Amino acid sequence: MRVLVINNDGGGFADYVDVAEGTTVAQLFEQQVGSTEPNRYLIRVNRQPCPAHQVLREGDRVSITPTKIEGA
Amino acid sequence: MIRQQRLLVRMAIAIHERLGSRTTDDSCVTLPAVAWQQCETLNRRIRTAVDRGWTLAADRLNHDLRVAVERLRNETATLHCKLQRTSTEHRKATVNDIYADLVALHDEFAQVTFNQRKRVLSVTTEAIELEGIHLGPFEIRLDWTDIAEGHPHNYRVIAVDPHPASSNDRVTHPHVQDEVVCEGDAREPICQALEQGRLLDFFMIIASLLRTYNSGSPFVSLSEWHSIECVECGNMVCGDERRTCEICETTVCGDCCCNCTDCDGNFCNECMTRCGKCDCRHCTHCIRQCSRCDCERCRGCLDDNERCSDCHDHDFEEEAEPLDRNTSGHRSDDAIAPLQPNRVGQVAVPS
Numbered sequence: 555m556r557v558l559v560i561n562n563d564g565g566g567f568a569d570y571v572d573v574a575e576g577t578t579v580a581q582l583f584e585q586q587v588g589s590t591e592p593n594r595y596l597i598r599v600n601r602q603p604c605p606a607h608q609v610l611r612e613g614d615r616v617s618i619t620p621t622k623i624e625g626a
Numbered sequence: 627m628i629r630q631q632r633l634l635v636r637m638a639i640a641i642h643e644r645l646g647s648r649t650t651d652d653s654c655v656t657l658p659a660v661a662w663q664q665c666e667t668l669n670r671r672i673r674t675a676v677d678r679g680w681t682l683a684a685d686r687l688n689h690d691l692r693v694a695v696e697r698l699r700n701e702t703a704t705l706h707c708k709l710q711r712t713s714t715e716h717r718k719a720t721v722n723d724i725y726a727d728l729v730a731l732h733d734e735f736a737q738v739t740f741n742q743r744k745r746v747l748s749v750t751t752e753a754i755e756l757e758g759i760h761l762g763p764f765e766i767r768l769d770w771t772d773i774a775e776g777h778p779h780n781y782r783v784i785a786v787d788p789h790p791a792s793s794n795d796r797v798t799h800p801h802v803q804d805e806v807v808c809e810g811d812a813r814e815p816i817c818q819a820l821e822q823g824r825l826l827d828f829f830m831i832i833a834s835l836l837r838t839y840n841s842g843s844p845f846v847s848l849s850e851w852h853s854i855e856c857v858e859c860g861n862m863v864c865g866d867e868r869r870t871c872e873i874c875e876t877t878v879c880g881d882c883c884c885n886c887t888d889c890d891g892n893f894c895n896e897c898m899t900r901c902g903k904c905d906c907r908h909c910t911h912c913i914r915q916c917s918r919c920d921c922e923r924c925r926g927c928l929d930d931n932e933r934c935s936d937c938h939d940h941d942f943e944e945e946a947e948p949l950d951r952n953t954s955g956h957r958s959d960d961a962i963a964p965l966q967p968n969r970v971g972q973v974a975v976p977s
Binding site: 560562563567568569596600601602617619620621622623624625626 | 696700717726727729730733800801802807808809810811812815818819822824826827830831834835837838840842843844
C-alpha cells in the first residue's frame, strides 16, 4: 500500500512510498529517518498526533518534523 | 456547514488558486546579485575601516558581512535546489489538503487568524523561553500572494510582546532580525512546504525553529542578550560591569569608564576633557572657560572671578599700573621719596 511521507528533516521532501500491510508508525519512522530518537520529532498521521504502534492505512499522510530546527 | 468552516473552505480555495498561478518560468532563474553586491560593499568598507585604524567600525562591519554572507549562502542554496528540481513535477496541495491544514492549525496553535482580502494567514506561538531568557510569543505571518513562487521573504516573524536584545532592539529572537528569520537548516523544508502549499508543515517548521537556539550563529547570543556594547572598546558589558555616562547616557565598560575628580561622576571618554593648567581630567560639566581668554580650566585653576592664572596676573598688573605712575612719568617710589638736599649727602637714597 502507499502512504504519503513528508519528511521535514533535511531536504523536506514529500513523496509517496510503498509500505507493507501492517506497518506501524514507529517502523515507518525508522525506515525513513533511521533515527532511534523519535522523541526528537513531531510525528503526525493525517495531521493528528498518533501512538508509535498505530498501524498505517492506505493513503495515510505521515509528516515527520524535528522538534529542534537550528536557525542561523 | 457553520460559518467558520465556510470561511476556511473559501480561504482554502483562494490559496489553492494562488498555488496554481505560478508566474515565473523555472528555467529562468534570478541570480543572487543583490546579496553579492551587499557583500562586496561591506568588504570594501571593512578595508577602509582597517586602513584608517577604525577597529570598532571594522568589527561591526565584519558582523554585518557575516550576516550578508549567510544570506548569500542561503540564496545560493535555494537556487541550487531550484535548479535541481526544475525537471520534476511538484506535488501541489489540493483544496482538501489546504482545508485540512487550516483546520489542523487551530489544534497546533493557540491563535490562528486569516484575512482573505489581504491574503494573510498568521498563527501565534506560545511564549517562547530559551535558556532561561523570556522572548515572548511570536506571530508567524504568511503573505500567500506569491506562495507558489517560494519566495524567501513572503513571511514575517513578529514578536507579539517583544523582549529584544539590549544591544539591538531589531533582534527579537537570536535568529530573528527585522522580523526576518535566518532560516539555517530550515531553509529547504520551508521552501518545499511553501511551494507545495503544505501550510501546516510550514508553520510547524518555523515554530520549531523559534523554539530552538543555535549558539553557533545567532544575531545576538543569549549569553549577551542583556548586554550592551561599550561605545569605547566595543566589548559587550552587562550587569555590574555596565556604566552609563552621566552626560551623553551611552554605555561604557568599567575599564573605559572615566571618573571626574571634581564631581566624582562616571563619564565616557568623549565627555571628558583636560584642564589646560593642572592637566587633570574632568567632565565637560565641571570644566570651565576663563571669563577673559576662554581657555579651559578646572574649578581649582580659576580664581573667584572665573579667570585663569594668566589672566588673573595680567589683570592684576593692569590694575596696579595706573596707581604706580605719576604725571611726570617717573616711577611712584621716586615721587614719594624724600628729596635729597643738595650737596649734604645725609639722606638715604631710595632703592
